[in-house]
Amino acid sequence: MSDPRAFLSFDADNNQHEKTLFAGQCHSSSPTPFTVQDWSSKEPLPQAQWEELIKQKINTTNMLIVLVGRSMGSATGVHKEIAMAASQNVPIFGVYVNGAGPHSTLPPGLQRNRTMTWNWNDIGAAVKQMMTEGKNG
Known part of the structure; x- marks a missing residue:
């Protein structure tokens, strides 16, 4: 079996x-x-074309992992990617990066109880859980 994507x-x-x-x-x-x-898109694309491309790519994965930094409130692309994953029943979890933590702002659609510190044991457990929940597992 290949690795989860x-x-x-x-x-x-x-x-x-x-x-x-x-x-x-x-x-x-x-x-x-x-x-x-x-x-990632290698070149700037019109918004509708970017959204279609990203939606297709998310649909071929087993999960969406959100790297939650300190500036998440202004990351509109992240907000859209989470919504795309949710609409396609792709499981989502988050990992705090760059000094972000439990009191940092989360993007809409990402649950606090599914967001963790950058700890590989916890991330590995989340990957296993996503594989049991996901549509592409």
């Missing part, structure tokens, strides 16, 4: 570094290895 949602203006680290560590550091591919 995750779509990483993150604030591209503020958390690019954390996304790179997280994606690089997910396969070797998590007790439940999973795959993250870079599905």
Whole structure:
């Protein structure tokens, strides 16, 4: 069986570094290895075209992982990606990055009880849980 596939949602203006680290560590550091591919748009696209592209990519994954940074309130792309995942029954969980924590603002649609610190044992357990809940599991 292949590794679970995750779509990483993150604030591209503020958390690019954390996304790179997280994606690089997910396969070797998590007790439940999973795959993250870079599905970011490589070029600016009209909004409707971007939304269709991202919706298709989310639909091919087992889960959406939101990297929750300190500037989540202004990350409108993240808000849209969460809504897209929810509309397609793709399970969602969050990981605090870059100094964010339990009192940080969460994007709409991300539940606090499904958001955790960057701890690979907890993330691995969440990946296992998402695989039992997800439509693509």
